[in-house]
Amino acid sequence: MAIEIVSAEEAWGGFVKSREYRRWPTREKPDRLYPVARPEPNASFRIDQDAKVFCVGSCFVREIEQAIKELGFDVLSIVRDLPESLRRKTADAGMFNKYTPPSILNEINWAMNSPDFYAHDRVLVENSSGLFEDYQLAGDDYADNYQDACNFRNAFNRAFAGIKFANLIVLTLGLVEAWFDKQTCLYLNKAPSRNLIKKYPGRFELRVLDYDEIVENLEEIYRLLQEKLHPDFKMLVTVSPVPLKATFRRQDVLSSNMYSKSVLRAAVEQFIQGKPRVDYFPSYEFVALSDPDSVWNEKDFRHVNRQTVDRIMSSVLSKYSTLPGANLLESFAKIKSLYAEGFFAEAESLAQELVNLPNVLPSMILRAAMIKRRLKKKAEAILLYERYLHLCPTDEKTKQIYLSLKGTKKH
Missing domain, CATH: 3.40.50.1110 (SGNH hydrolase)
Structure with a gap:
């Protein structure tokens, strides 16, 4: 039985409208297929x-x-x-x-x-050592006494x-x-x-x-x-x-x-x-x-x-x-890829464009700060960390990095 039935008019109309995505990439235009x-x-x-x-x-x-x-x-x-x-x-x-x-x-x-x-007796299985394993979760990667196995399962269920x-x-x-x-x-x-x-x-x-x-x-x-x-x-x-x-x-x-x-x-x-x-x-x-x-x-x-x-x-x-900024996500992914591969100067150039846009996401500002820090541009990094922490004040890990960079100890 067909999973989808489309009229001839609709099928051809859709094909013409979005032809770029409905044709397999060619050697002349491989970018949608190769390398990624x-x-x-x-x-x-x-x-x-x-x-x-x-x-x-x-x-x-x-x-x-x-x-x-x-x-x-x-x-x-x-x-x-x-x-x-x-x-x-x-x-x-x-x-x-x-x-x-x-x-x-x-x-x-x-x-x-x-x-x-849910019933423990249907899920926990006693092994040959007298410990209990949960094969709905990690199996023999976690065997424990019955009470602790039950306590873990109860916490997992919650x-x-x-x-x-x-x-x-x-x-x-x-x-x-x-x-x-x-x-x-x-x-x-x-x-x-x-x-x-x-x-x-x-x-x-x-x-x-x-x-x-x-x-x-x-x-x-x-x-x-x-x-x-x-x-x-x-x-x-x-x-x-x-x-x-x-x-x-x-x-x-x-x-x-x-x-x-x-x-x-x-x-x-x-x-x-x-x-x-x-x-x-x-x-x-x-x-x-x-x-x-x-x-x-x-x-x-x-x-x-x-x-x-x-x-x-x-x-x-x-x-x-x-x-806001969802349209920038693909550019952001490219910046993170360059950062992961160690191309910090190239990442900085792209990030600079993003952080100056009105709909930039906090995570984009944070990544720009990390790039500046890698490039040892301390003053610029501090300003970006401050801007990020103003938007995300509960991020304690980043706050510690910022204070360390600034040379301030948290009391």
Whole structure:
């Protein structure tokens, strides 16, 4: 069945009107594809300055939420005060990573229902050492005694329940190799360890999700959000460009990853059809179609570098945001990229133009101050820090840098 039906008149009319984006780039005009691809987001709604954002999904969404926070949005999913434990190997932010559609659905289901809907005994699994692991979160990266594991889970549930106060959900889908617990009938977020499989033979199995199941999960997530959030909530959905680290399937990881990303991308295209205020944004295409040397972290071919994340989010938010200065975001991303690569003089030249504009964002002023500081232009840096702190007086970290630069100790 067709996911979209367009009249011939409308199809040709739209093609003529936006031909630049509807034709594949050529060798003569490669700039939209090489070295860094720039797919055009198709924005059907606007994001207000006072939006409360909750980001859900794989590790890539942690990069997205930091980029959004830097632009001044209230990001409810950033939590840094979960209970500490010497046994925990994963930082607070990493505990929020949700990799598969059914594990995202589990968490949203628990958050949207009464606290007694969640049960520790269905989630915490005792390992061979008598400690308890939560495979809806970090699995064997965090094993603790039962009471501390319960306390951590209760705190996490309270933090994740912040999604109920959001009016913009950013959802990032990661992979489709999903592990299933036959005893509890729950999909897991992480693969059970070999020791756990040995302790509970026959309890767990790997399920490779298909298109229909992914769409079904997305529809159920949407239904829960519709039930509990403000009627005018908005949703941005994407597919993480971060590939599989390894595959459990009996085939090459390159083939497994291609299936994973392809079926997720196809399912999202079906899911967004006919839904007001629900859009796809092309972070996967940004990375997958770009020159690998331009987008991946220097250490591997799996993690997207921060400059590329900034480019993606500046491109997206320049189309969606009502922030004063939203039209400057792509230039700002270029400045941050130059700064990260050590081209401070070039970054200074571009930043100077931005900070003199009336609709400049505080984060742009801060970046200009950082550039001046790098270039050892102390007096100019101090003036920019003062201007930024006038707009953002609660930024204690920047205040300390400013006072140190000025040679003033805080009493």
